[in-house]
Amino acid sequence: MGGLPYSVEETGLGGADGGIDLILRKDNRRTLVQCKQWKRQQVGVSVVREMFGLLAHHQAHAVKIACIGTYTKDAERFAEGKPIELISGEQLLKMIQAVQQQVAAQPAPSRIEPTFTSTSAASAAVATSSCARCGSALVQRRNRRTSENFLGCSQFPKCKGNA
Numbered sequence: 295m296g297g298l299p300y301s302v303e304e305t306g307l308g309g310a311d312g313g314i315d316l317i318l319r320k321d322n323r324r325t326l327v328q329c330k331q332w333k334r335q336q337v338g339v340s341v342v343r344e345m346f347g348l349l350a351h352h353q354a355h356a357v358k359i360a361c362i363g364t365y366t367k368d369a370e371r372f373a374e375g376k377p378i379e380l381i382s383g384e385q386l387l388k389m390i391q392a393v394q395q396q397v398a399a400q401p402a403p404s405r406i407e408p409t410f411t412s413t414s415a416a417s418a419a420v421a422t423s424s425c426a427r428c429g430s431a432l433v434q435r436r437n438r439r440t441s442e443n444f445l446g447c448s449q450f451p452k453c454k455g456n457a
Contacts, residue, residue: 300325320352324354333362336365337380342369346378360386 301319316327328345329339337359345357356377359365365373365380373380381389425432425447432445432455447455 297316300323314345317352317354318358323356323417324352325358326352326354326361327358330359332363336366337363337369339362339368339372341438342372342380346372349377353362362386425449425455428434428453428456432456 299320303317305314305317307311313328314326315329318325318327326345326348330341342359342365345359348354349357356379356380358381359382362383364382368444370380372378424430428447428449430447430449430453434443434446435446435450436443445456447453
């Protein structure tokens with residue numbers, strides 16, 4: 295769906311078979327996406343009209359509709375000249391294959407293993423302290439904003455307890 299990266303939000307607004315499935319954000323632009331999985335191989339003009347109507351309602355800049363088949367001629371005519379991209383099953387497959395090739399060409403990330411080398415009082419307290427919320431062991435963590443060390447629950451993010 296164009297050059298990545300997009301910020302992608304799954305909306306849950308689609309219901310059983312309609313509405314917006316995703317909102318893409320890039321360069322202060324919002325694009326609404328609907329993914330159609332129809333038993334019929336063609337998506338009709340009513341779906342395209344509905345999404346075009348949602349464009350203004352959601353203050354978006356464009357609409358993309360992806361399906362596993364094709365679109366009727368009426369749907370294609372309606373989309374002409376409008377900020378609507380109709381992505382057919384064939385186009386979708388090519389997009390997926392292109393991303394898979396890009397991922398396959400990238401080197402695998404190296405695994406970073408944690409090391410426990412500190413002998414500070416905080417490290418000693420880790421061995422004897424437990425989380426007041428869940429009773430699990432506390433581990434030494436570093437605050438991203440202040441870079442200060444603190445003791446946090448080893449079950450994070452399930453438990454957000456700390457010392």
